[in-house]
Amino acid sequence: MEPAGERIRIAALELFAERGFHGTGIRDLAERAGLSSGRQIALDRPPPERIAGLVHIHVLTHATWPLETRVVDGEMRALSAARRDEIVALRDEYEGLWQQAIETGHRQGYFGVQTPRLARLALLEMCSGVARWYQPQGPIALDDLAVRYAEMALGLLGAEPVRLPSANESVRRSIELIDTIWPASG
Amino acid sequence: MEPAGERIRIAALELFAERGFHGTGIRDLAERAGLSSGRQIALDRPPPERIAGLVHIHVLTHATWPLETRVVDGEMRALSAARRDEIVALRDEYEGLWQQAIETGHRQGYFGVQTPRLARLALLEMCSGVARWYQPQGPIALDDLAVRYAEMALGLLGAEPVRLPSANESVRRSIELIDTIWPASG
Numbered sequence: 001m002e003p004a005g006e007r008i009r010i011a012a013l014e015l016f017a018e019r020g021f022h023g024t025g026i027r028d029l030a031e032r033a034g035l036s037s038g039r040q041i042a043l044d045r046p047p048p049e050r051i052a053g054l055v056h057i058h059v060l061t062h063a064t065w066p067l068e069t070r071v072v073d074g075e076m077r078a079l080s081a082a083r084r085d086e087i088v089a090l091r092d093e094y095e096g097l098w099q100q101a102i103e104t105g106h107r108q109g110y111f112g113v114q115t116p117r118l119a120r121l122a123l124l125e126m127c128s129g130v131a132r133w134y135q136p137q138g139p140i141a142l143d144d145l146a147v148r149y150a151e152m153a154l155g156l157l158g159a160e161p162v163r164l165p166s167a168n169e170s171v172r173r174s175i176e177l178i179d180t181i182w183p184a185s186g
Numbered sequence: 187m188e189p190a191g192e193r194i195r196i197a198a199l200e201l202f203a204e205r206g207f208h209g210t211g212i213r214d215l216a217e218r219a220g221l222s223s224g225r226q227i228a229l230d231r232p233p234p235e236r237i238a239g240l241v242h243i244h245v246l247t248h249a250t251w252p253l254e255t256r257v258v259d260g261e262m263r264a265l266s267a268a269r270r271d272e273i274v275a276l277r278d279e280y281e282g283l284w285q286q287a288i289e290t291g292h293r294q295g296y297f298g299v300q301t302p303r304l305a306r307l308a309l310l311e312m313c314s315g316v317a318r319w320y321q322p323q324g325p326i327a328l329d330d331l332a333v334r335y336a337e338m339a340l341g342l343l344g345a346e347p348v349r350l351p352s353a354n355e356s357v358r359r360s361i362e363l364i365d366t367i368w369p370a371s372g
Contacts, residue, residue, distance in 0.1 A: 115326075129307070133311075156312075
């Protein structure tokens with residue numbers, strides 16, 4: 001398989017040729033380039049595992065790409081209206097994955113937290129925050145960071161303390177996934 | 187007692203007259219004006235109660251003063267070197283209160299969390315984050331917000347689920363305290 005950057009370049013060329021620049025959405029591009037984060041957080045998995053997967057992906061992305069994620073998270077207002085609508089819809093869908101996992105876990109008795117919406121907001125702020133302080137040359141390795149954050153997230157949700165058997169595997173898959181989406185680090 | 191704004195104005199005048207502007211530190215000013223957050227988070231209280239008090243104060247301040255706290259949290263680099271040193275020292279001391287409470291709670295068996303330093307970073311980001319989304323006209327009242335955040339914070343720390351008997355009292359004292367420090371809202 002070609003590197004993700006090249007796949008995205010080819011997919012963009014194809015789509016722009018077929019539909020024009022203004023007719024091409026980000027989702028079209030992601031699909032054409034074969035990018036998907038679905039396998040990590042599949043809806044048939046138990047909610048604690050989905051939350052752990054979401055935390056792994058979110059934390060690793062923000063720790064590895066602090067400048068890029070801060071711009072993506074904070075500068076939506078700088079986009080033109082048409083582009084902003086598209087990005088806001090993607091963001092809402094992404095946050096919906098968190099909300100669904102929290103609400104399902106709440107309904108099924110996995111999570112004792114009283115207010116799923118507040119929990120989602122707290123978790124996203126906590127996980128995005130690593131972009132503001134994480135130092136790759138510091139004392140915490142990336143995979144430890146992801147595992148510890150998933151534990152804290154499950155604690156915040158009022159889950160019974162669990163050590164997910166597949167934490168290391170989930171982190172490994174997350175890193176692989178992020179490597180296919182984000183360009184290789186300098 | 188005079189309103190806090192007036193007390194700070196008088197204290198500043200006195201100190202500038204005594205020591206000059208450049209000889210006056212923020213701590214001197216706070217002490218002279220009779221401002222202190224100590225009573226909420228006294229070191230003789232059990233760590234879960236201290237954490238709840240810190241969360242109440244931090245969340246209420248950030249929810250009530252979103253623009254001010256975002257500037258204070260994010261724009262330290264804009265200060266001159268001398269002023270920055272002073273503010274950084276105050277920030278370090280403040281974060282030390284969180285760190286101490288978490289470490290003491292960890293050592294004394296209140297908190298199961300594995301990495302107190304990561305927990306402090308996660309909690310501060312999660313609590314500061316309310317400045318980015320909280321809407322006073324939205325569905326969540328300020329005191330509910332503070333109580334729920336303290337519950338989630340204690341969950342994150344791996345504390346046994348507790349309903350602190352004094353949560354409402356602590357929130358009331360926090361609001362009172364913040365009202366003495368921050369100028370009255372327009």
